Amino acid sequence: MLSKRIIPCLDVKDGRTVKGVNFVDLxxxxxxxxxxxxxxxxxxxxLVFLDITATNERRKTMIEMVKSVARQLNIPFTIGGGITSIADAEALLNAGADKISIxxxxxKNPQLIADLAKVFGVQFVVVAVDTKLVEGRNMVHLNGGRLITALETEHWIKQAEESGAGEILLTxxxxDGTKQGFDCQLLDSISxxxxxxxxxSxxxxxxxxxxxxxxxxxxxxxLAASVFHFGEIPIPHLKKELKKHNIPVRL
Amino acid sequence: MIGIVNYGAGNIFSLTSALSRLGLSYGMINTEQDFEQYTHIIIPGVGHAGAAMEKLNQTGLVESIRQLKKPVLGICVGMQLLTSHSQEGDAELMNIIPLETKLFDKELGIKIPHMGWNNIEIKNNLLFEGVENQTQFYFVHSYFIEYNAIFEIATANYGLQYAAAIQKDNFYGVQFHPEKSGAAGEQLLLNFSKLN
Structure with a gap:
């Protein structure tokens, strides 16, 4: 049976993880x-690493970070943030990333999904979608929710799947940030x-x-960030609880 | 020393990193002569099986691989290349193990690709020495190798029962990624390096 996955998300700036992290033994x-x-x-x-670096040096720093992570890590990881071309994706793949998130x-360029899937396979391409309810409709947003687009979330996700997305990361x-629970209604209809x-997410x-x-x-x-980083929810404990509810997990 | 067949099918950085962590030395196989330097051979691979086979054909190494008597491990698409044929690109493969590689059927109510950690049923085999039955490994694939009791050394269940690992003589294949499957995956790579 396929297990349900638990994915911590790490923000990275200039090759360093940001946001307070509160592990005792770190x-x-x-x-x-x-x-x-x-x-x-x-x-x-x-794991998902989200690059929030805004400088021109970002690509070089990120590649170095991805290589260092791949050398040490024995589980899969995804890199997101600022990937706009086949060349960006290829550099990350060669550095050891298992998937990229766009x-x-x-x-801005839906053809990118199909191009990436063709070159690297659908398993490599995660399409991340930020959605917000606007006048009763789920609308795709950019820039962390600040910029609304003309795309309806359901339509866009369907289009992404048809173009060759291998996975959808829906935030x-x-x-987000409310700690009041996931948007279960939307997540269920999308899945x-x-x-x-x-x-x-x-x-x-x-x-x-x-x-x-x-x-x-x-x-x-x-996927979650702060509840894991601050140790509010220890992953081993979380998985034991999920198991009690007969949810398949990897222990 | 482990030789990795270098035919340009996807990234092998994660694989070589895993071997390094285990203290296993490795090198790349680019020509027929290179096979002599190594005791164990790995055929990696991600992406499209038909395209991968085309690249492998271009290296001119296929006949040498077929003749190998050393332990050989195909990983993911590298495993599929050991079979006769894949529905992916309707491709003729190396035909070392007479099995068919097929596309998962979404009518079975499963999502494709099969992506994530899945438990496997392990048969007694040196490749899985020290790995507990029902251990979970990391899979990412849309095509699978049909179940066959003769060549099966581990099975997975996703919509249907299929081959998680196969063996014929010195040829081994795993559908999951040992280099991404935590401690159990590293154990498997170590076991492979000790096969005679």
């Missing part, structure tokens, strides 16, 4: 390699609508939220 909370290794030891199934670049901006895996605050998203929706994975 020597350097800004070191992506050490942090990634710790998460793997705790039982994370996969967001605004795909909205509900209405739930029923498409035939590729869906990663739920936005709103995780406590263990019950993970139980809820896995028992009431068809999502394949759940």
């Amino acid at each position: 020597k350097d909370a800004g070191d992506p390699v050490e942090l990634a290794w710790q998460y793997a030891q705790q039982g994370a199934d996969e 967001n605004s670049a795909a909205v 509900s901006m209405d739930h 029923k609508m498409i035939n590729i895996p869906v990663i739920a 936005g709103g995780a605050g406590k263990i019950e939220h993970f139980t809820e998203v896995f028992t009431t929706t068809g999502v394949d994975a759940a």
